Amino acid sequence: METTLQLVLAGILQGGVYALAAIGLSLSLGLMGGVNLTHGEWVMLGALGTWLLAKTGAPLLLAIPASCAAVGVLAFMVYALVIKRAFSVPQDMLTRTSLLATLGLAFLIQESAAFAADQPLWSLFAPGAVLRLGPFRVSSVRIVMAALLALSCVAVWIALNRSDWGRAARAAIADRGMAALMGVPVRGLQGVIFALSSALAALAGGFSVLLFSAWPRMGLPLAIKCLFIVMLGRAGSVRAPIIGGLFMGLTESLFSALGDGRWAGPASLSILLIAVALKERVARS
């Protein structure tokens, strides 16, 4: 019983990492449409930035936000130079253009990182106290992560629902053309959201390098995992990636403990796919 609760707790915390990585993707895809395979690269760059800054002695509380800010700025520049052009094509060509462009960009970014970093693998260890909440043991780093995730979600929600800019963004997600006609600066908003979503991804990357490890070519499988999570809901919603991420973390955690851990991945993915199919069937009827 204790173990199951422990697993659920671990799964929720793990799902939080996925959710953090996927929220930004959901928003930016909702605004821009198409496919964004560069999302994993921002996670990787966030991890690299955090690792580099920590190596030079900066405390983590400084390294992680600084790295996120740097990634956000870089993402904005990439948007202005490349992404904007790639995504401003007619709707029927958007999937193709966005897939090719973001895939090519992802290759470029990961090879540049591999060249720039003098080490093939990056990892940090800040042994936090393992807190005991009753019968459970939880790493304090993960608690901080969960708190940050909750904060980010609340912040995003407040920004989307309580501010003028948020209303403009929601309008643009709902109907891009109409919002543009009403005077919403859709292009600029897309750039800002793209940069912010990349910064959020970098935050997840910073925690990745702290909890596990990171390497230059980790981006593409991550981007695909995030796309899986976003798929569970409408692109553009904030709820969907959170629920999707939690769902994925939970199923992975529970399956890894029930019997053979080797089937955790395929089993949780199967459940995810069945959930998607059911969701669509329900939505249609």
Place this chain on the structure above:
Amino acid sequence: MTKILAVSAVLLFLLTASSALSAAPTEIRIGATVSETGKFATEVGPFSRLFTAWAELINAKGGLRLKKYGASVPVKTIVYDDQSQEAATRRLYERLAVKDRVDFMFGPYSSPLTFSASVAAENRDIPFLAICANSPKIYSRGFQWLACVIDEAPRYTYRYWEMVKARGSDATVGFVVEDTLHPLGVYQGARVLAREAGLTEVSAHILAPDTQDFTPVLAALEKAKPDIIFVSANIPFSIAFMKQALEYGLSPKEWHVIHHSGVFRDTLGAMADSIVGQIYWTPRAGDDMSRFWVQILERANVDTAMYPWAPAYLAAFQVAQQAIENAGSLDKAEIMKSLKALRTRTPLGEAWFKENGSGAVNTYPAQIQGGNYVIVWPPEMADGKPVYPAPVPK
């Protein structure tokens, strides 16, 4: 008539003599692929520099000595990037065989890639020396043109269990295994070796490679309290596991993490001390060959702490050099024969080949002490004494 005969005889003699003399090849072509991109790049990414550095240093001394021609012939290495993919590896080895016409091949990194690469060599009768490919399945196909420097995976840690048996103060062991080819193979051998050393396996967990949370495993290990916790995994998994295990506060008498190289040690810092793992060699100038290896590593700018597979490649270079020089010519069958029959001392220990082609070179248990890797067994190779039992952290 006699004049014609004499002239023909002289011409014939000149022809054969000139063909024998001019038969000395201009270079020895050696081919290989290295995973410069793709999933194996973290393990061997910069290794094409090792090939280049070795060739340059060998050629500075004139090259390899071929008795048949009475001359030293320079070495030319042709190395491609196989992108860590089987199809690309196969195509590139075919290219090495057919277009580049190599005389000798080194294998790619990892068993799956070596599986397909060795087929090209077997089909074209070219000597193929595998380096980092220790899955027993590769050597059960009855190939004639295949040999491997290192031993098969199940024997990877046998020296460690020798040390444990000699010590005699451990009774139980718990295994944490990553579900990937190499760690699984090592584990399957280690559990048998542990049993033969007199230990009881009280806990065994095989986990998916991308496992994020190890709490259930840690809880089980805490309950079972094995004397030795043996982690058979690649580095990312080992790092993730050890971070959580150290935070959790597990403290067995000894930690054994088979791959505990540079990044592992640097990440855990002081908490990595007293963890035992397996390495091939520590750079220590001892004999001439070790000094030569240090030269190659410096020239190639490869650090064995970050890239612990480098010594296996260096041993492969030495073995290849001796096999070719023993054969004395570039006749491929001769080279293969001399390779199979070779028995030589390398800085990693004695290298020889079994009937099925797999080798005898194996890793040594090495403990991290004060940030350095100290080989602790066997006594004739040891750099120092092991710290046992591991001090309880904090």
Place this chain on the structure above:
Amino acid sequence: MKRGTLALSLSLALGAALVGVWGSEYTLLTLFTLSLNIVMACSYNLFSGYSGMINLGHGLFFGVGGYACAILTIAGYPRFVCVPAAGLAAMAAAALIGPFALPLSRASFSMVTLGIVFIFERAAGNLEQWTGGAAGLSVFPGIDAAWAASLMGALALLTTLGNIVMKTSKMGYGLIALREHEQTALLSGCDAFGLPYAALLLSAPAAGLAGALAVLHMAYISPSSALSLELTLAPVVMVMVGGPGTFWGPVVGAAALTLWQEALWIWVDRFPLAIYGATLLAVGVFLPRGLAGMRFPAFSYFRRFRKSVPLRRKTR
């Protein structure tokens, strides 16, 4: 089919046969890889190009076919049984995933089919008794380069012709109609599930056969050699580079990317993948109609073939 297209196809076949007989071993190998990519791109296009749904799981058919062939070969069955069986196995896989995946929205369809490939890849790695696990299966000695190149070349020709036939067939028109304007197509009597399902079933066997031939040529199969992410995405990228909505697109895209990759990884010393990424980016942004849609004089020659294909429908 117009005489011109037939003549072109026959001369290509003759050219391939000549290369097969007189070409060097390495030419045969390049031909094999080129044909393999053409087969995968064209069979992928047979479903995705006409229905508009991006089947990211096309690599599943390749993997299923490869494993079926490997398992049957090791079990002792002769080649002429194993290879067609691979095609049938791939078709069976398509039959199974069709009803599950086709009713979904476009985005979900793509992700679900990709998810199925991942699941199958992990399963293949776990089920050691059947698939040899992560170490894979050895089917040495396999087939030699000449056989492999000829068979794969023939398959490439077949799939290209299949694309041409599909373009002018009733099924093709129905699929395009469903893709462009679903409501009108439904009112005209197009079967919204049956047509895409049939196209999916037709796209699978060629990929399965390609998987079987690849396994016999490499004499080895493992989850990473048959079902990796790169292999799965390759036909999608090739068709997108070549040009969506054309039947030359897949061939041109496959050929261009195969030769370009070969050139980059053999002749370029540094950063081949970065340059490759840059080319994908450039093609995506600057060539919206793909390579086959570029306005070159040579290409307009082929476009004339397309335009002149008659709209002759068999009257009932």
